[in-house]
Amino acid sequence: MQPVITLTSTAAPLPLPNIDTDQIIPKQFLKRIERTGYGDFLFYDWRRIQEGPASGQPNPDFVLNKPEYQGAEILIAEKNFGCGSSREHAAWAIFQYGFRAVIAPTFADIFYSNAGKNGIVLARLTEEEVQTLLERSTADPKHQITISLVDQTVTDNQGFSAHFDIDPFRKYCLINGLDDIGLTLRHESELDAYEARHNKEFWEAPKSAIA
Numbered sequence: 001m002q003p004v005i006t007l008t009s010t011a012a013p014l015p016l017p018n019i020d021t022d023q024i025i026p027k028q029f030l031k032r033i034e035r036t037g038y039g040d041f042l043f044y045d046w047r048r049i050q051e052g053p054a055s056g057q058p059n060p061d062f063v064l065n066k067p068e069y070q071g072a073e074i075l076i077a078e079k080n081f082g083c084g085s086s087r088e089h090a091a092w093a094i095f096q097y098g099f100r101a102v103i104a105p106t107f108a109d110i111f112y113s114n115a116g117k118n119g120i121v122l123a124r125l126t127e128e129e130v131q132t133l134l135e136r137s138t139a140d141p142k143h144q145i146t147i148s149l150v151d152q153t154v155t156d157n158q159g160f161s162a163h164f165d166i167d168p169f170r171k172y173c174l175i176n177g178l179d180d181i182g183l184t185l186r187h188e189s190e191l192d193a194y195e196a197r198h199n200k201e202f203w204e205a206p207k208s209a210i211a
Contacts, residue, residue, distance in 0.1 A: 101122070
């Protein structure tokens with residue numbers, strides 16, 4: 001997992017509350033056995049026209065299809081982002097699309113945990129602060145936002161500044177680029193020593209007894 005210390009980027013504004021995981025990554029894509037390639041399916045239904053002769057074609061009105069928001073690494077949304085089912089695929093899709101952070105007033109608990117384990121910074125700001133950033137990024141697609149994980153702040157190039165809370169353990173993992181596997185590998189030498197003792201006790205000892 002890539003470490004995240006400071007992130008400066010433009011942002012894609014998505015001014016909607018209660019964006020659930022089925023909108024983030026629709027259920028038909030959960031059948032895939034791979035853990036990669038989900039970025040292409042992020043907000044799949046919203047990114048496409050649903051009715052009429054152009055059905056299935058990219059929706060030019062959806063923010064992720066607008067050229068001026070291409071390359072944004074920050075997503076801004078309204079309250080209760082990531083609600084719905086607990087699918088970890090939602091975090092995979094967001095990260096693999098290219099977003100490294102999401103700013104919103106509140107997040108669903110399970111999504112909050114899944115996102116942190118996949119290297120995504122979630123910054124919880126007040127509704128008023130989020131609305132300010134939504135308005136600025138909508139008015140100016142080049143609007144720059146900086147998220148400092150060390151200072152736990154969100155700032156922009158227009159004087160905005162806000163603090164966000166984050167669990168110290170999750171902050172440590174994000175700054176050091178540690179997912180669950182990385183955390184386990186920190187104890188690799190102890191695990192190897194345990195395996196060696198285990199093999200000696202349960203394999204070599206019975207052979208000696210038989211001899």
